[in-house]
Amino acid sequence: MKKFGYQQANIDHTLFIKHRAGKVTLLIIYVDDMIVTGDDTIEIEGLQKHLASEFEMKDLGSLKYFLGVEVTRSKHGLFLSQRKYVMDLLADIGMLDCKPADTLIVENHKLGVYVDQVPTNRERYQKLVGRLIYLSFTRPDIAYASAPGRGLLFKKNSHLDLESYTDADYAGNITDRRSTSSYFTFVGGNLVTWRSKKQNVVSQSSAESKYRGIAQGVCEILWLRWLLTEIDFRPNHATKLHCNNQSAFENC
Template sequence: MKKFSYQQANTDHTLFIKHRAGKVTLLIIYVDDMIVTGDDTAKIEELQKCLASEFEIKDLGSLKYFLGVEVTRSKHGLFLSQRKYVMDLLADTGMLDCKPADTPIVENHKLGVYVDQSYLKSAPGRGLLFKKKNGHLDLEGYTNADYARNITDRHSTSGYFTFVGGNLVTWRSKKQNVVSRSFAESEYRGIAQGVCEIL
């Protein structure tokens, strides 16, 4: 990819990016599966030809399935789910006929594979909808932290949410590695994690 003047992303070494005249072309690869996308159709076609000159490739058209995630497009946006993966898992474990459960935890019941798969059986098509908002690709980030909430070790917990075009794309909540000396310090540590994610 570097030979074709693409830059490898620092945050994900399987992602390659090329900017040209305000447009972008992206390639993400996992073993022998890849996605080529962007808003520069000429560069996308050029990249596909370059890749085909290096090794045999097969264009499967619009993205429908990648690494266990099904992609469905509609006028509302993109819907991502793992329906096929869930159904295959239920079939492989002989749980296709199990009774669906509304939550992954059932009171007075031994937790285990049965409960998890019963929950999966209740709605195998659940997923994430990324709504299309014309002209709105703003990147937003929100952070928060508590101060020494853990009574055992006095560590704070911080978390962040990031949105692209109003759609939640990443989130995390984690106990901080060190003990903060003030509420402000715990907040700054949380902000630093959120900013790193946005970058």
């Protein structure tokens, strides 16, 4: 790729970028699957011929399915879902005939270790949890709502402004009293990244737990700003960062 004039992105080493005549071509690869996109049709055709001369490959046309994610285009934008992945998962665990559920667990439910818990098949449980985590690629609400066809809609908006929301519960884990940080980030009005993770240390106040959540959100904002800059879509405005704790913001 480098010999063909492409630069490897510093922010993501699986992404290759080429700028030509005010246009951009992007290639992102995962093992032997790749996506080629951009607004330079001549360069894209040349790239496809170059790759075909080096490797045995097949052009599958417009993006419809990639790593378990289904892509549907419409006049409203792009819709991403994992319906086939969900159905395959249900078939593997023998729950193909189950009914969709509006709510899977109670909101604000406290998880923890209890002495009267019944042991389970650890390997099977970890495999299922791992697949559910991957399902959250298009279903950030998977813990609280379940329907195979749901997903994310990326609308055609006229801007690429970044906006981030952060939060953290204080001492939410009833076993070790650690808090859980979370954030979700919008680019151009569309949800693109989200995460929740238990903090490494015990926060001594609600403000401290929120502050740690803000710090993780800021790291994600910086990563996205650098990524957009590398593909020549540098943000024109400062990123809005939201948090519901005034004390945490005063300490920033």
